[in-house]
Amino acid sequence: MNSYLLNGKRMKTRDEAYDHISEVMQFPEYFGRNLDALYDLLTERSANVILKNADVMLNALGGYGCEMLKCFCDAAENNRNFTLKVK
Numbered sequence: 891m892n893s894y895l896l897n898g899k900r901m902k903t904r905d906e907a908y909d910h911i912s913e914v915m916q917f918p919e920y921f922g923r924n925l926d927a928l929y930d931l932l933t934e935r936s937a938n939v940i941l942k943n944a945d946v947m948l949n950a951l952g953g954y955g956c957e958m959l960k961c962f963c964d965a966a967e968n969n970r971n972f973t974l975k976v977k
Contacts (some may be wrong), residue, residue: 891971893938898947904954905946915939925961932965935972942977 901907908923921927948955951956966974
């Protein structure tokens, strides 16, 4: 199982968030850069994800940041091979 460290300080806009997630998690080029596409890829993976500085992301992205975090949480709930730790 691969481990990935995401940094909320690098996720202050939607574009920055998707760029950072795609880069760190090595998503394919066809990644759709929206919450549905993010969920699909997360539920297909076997991974341990640590999201540090989540508060920075949430403050910067507001409601969208909450939806993005929920997407990660939903993926962890629905994929027994995917874990999320928020710091």
